[in-house]
Amino acid sequence: MIYSTELIKGTLKTIVLKLLADNKRMYGYEITQRVKELTFDKIQISEGALYPTLHALESEGLLVTEVEYIGKRVRKYYSLSPSGKSKSKEKLSELADFIETMKLLLDLKVKTA
Amino acid sequence: MYCITDEQVDFILDDIRRNGIEMEDLQLNLLDHICCIIEQNLEDDGDFEDFYRKTVRQFYKKELREIEAETIQLLTFKNYYAMRKTMIVSGTLSAGIFALGSIFKVMHWPGAAVMLVLGVIFFSFLFLPLMLLMKIKETSLVSDKLVMSSATLTGICFCLACMFTVQHWPGATNLWYATVGLSFFVLIPIYFFTGIRREGGKVNAIVTTTLLTGATACLFLMINTRPSYRMQEVKMYSWLQSEQLLQRMQGANTDTDKLAADINRISMQIKSLVLQNAIGMSAMPDDFERQGIFMEEGNTGPAFKDAQSGGTRLIAELKEKIKQYNAQHSTAPIPVAHTALDAPDNMVGRYSNYTILNTITQLQLYVVSAPHTLVATK
Secondary structure (H helix, E strand, C coil), X not given: CXXXXXXXXXXXXXXHHHHHHHCCCECHHHHHHHHXXXXXXXXXXXXXXXXXXXXXXXXXXXXXXXXXXXXXXXXXXXXXXXXXXXXXXXXXXXXXXXXXXXXXXXXXXXXXX | CCCCCHHHHHHHHHHHHHCCCCCHHHHHHHHHHXXXXXXXXXXXXXXXXXXXXXXXXXXXXXXXXXXHHHHHHHHHHHHHXXXXXXXXXXXXHHHHHHHHHHHHHHHCCCCHHHHHHHHHHHXXXXXXXXXXXXXXXXXXXXXXXXXXXXXXXXHHHHHHHHHHHHCCCCCHHHHHHHHHHHHHHHHHHHHHHHHHHCCCCHHHHHHHHHHHHHHHHHHHHXXXXXXXXXXXXXXXXXXXXXXXXXXXXXXXXXXXXXXXXXHHHHHHHHHHHHHHHHHCCCCCCCCHHHHCCCCCCCECCHHHCXXXXXXXXXXXXXXXXXXXXXXXXXXCCCCCCCCHHHCCHHHHHHCEHXXXXXXXXXXXXXXXXXXXXXXXXX
16 A cells, blocks of 8 residues: 555655664655665655655755766755754654554544444 | 666756756756666666656656745745744844833933834834734735734834834824824724624624724823923923023123132033033024024933033032032022932933023022122122
């Protein structure tokens, strides 16, 4: 089963921040592949969602970039800035908390139904 | 693994641009991404163009430009956070500076005016407009936007009026009238009619409208009990007449008492300092009416700020002379009790320019009309 884009959208920032926290620096394609790998193809990040998010995170100052030339083309590597590091922790614990709450909420609903 | 040629890289970049991706950063990111996919997945002898088309097709729903639109939207949403941050910082800062400035003002410490003006400017030109922009974004109702806009405008007017009043700048009265006018004729009607029509908002609308009307009415009353131009005019002419009377009496008096001459000299110096601050001249010119010079009641300025200031020291010197004078003329001393000349040095700056001028002129009148000089002139 592949999850719907709505579900992924709200957590994409957190996913990107967490991946970058675990791997020093990554480029766009690498991020999509790593997510696919780690989730056994269940989560496939679309390019249309990933790059806008990366740009937004960069302009928020959470990510820093470095550029490398691969032949004629340019590869942009993303890594966490100091504020990105603390933000990734914050976002992660927020999501973990959210998941707990969702469990509670949905379990309750199942029981009362 | 497929090997992409330089021509193919150019081809892809060209295609991305043609499909409406204008941000260079995004172009380069997509280019590298597409190249990676092709390199990883296309067979060595595969059809490059066909595979490219299929790959790119997965990036979007309708057209490739969506990615850029989404990026721009996220970037502007980020502005929202920047705006909110600026709003909070400017609000806190202005409130802090304003509170500190008020304390300085009451204690007559230097720097109060700068702080008050800065506080009000931050508040009315940064905090209030930003708050309005954020609030307007949150609502889709035109009536709500109107209420917020008129409330903000009234608030800005109110703050400016306060600042102009405290700083004795011209135009304060007009700003007060603008505030009252905006509140009465724009804010309150709009607020009332939008509120009363809202489901379940009737009581709230009536109560708040009543409170707003009451507050505006109070403000209106307060503006009208402020000293008017006419009262200021009477004050000015009253002092000028004492001054003319003094000159007339001094003209008829040829007494050469050394102490009296000293008192007169210091008095003239003090008056010129006060006038310098009020009208920018050391004496009131004879044709002041023609020149349109008008002196408003206000503070005496930096020369009287504290005990060490030039004007205050002159007053201290004057007090000393009066003491000597009174010792010599014990039959007809100059009374100074309860006047500005009776106050401690650090309090002198609290008197208005007219209080000081009138006190000094009266003192000179006492000197010139002392019984012994009157006898001498007979």
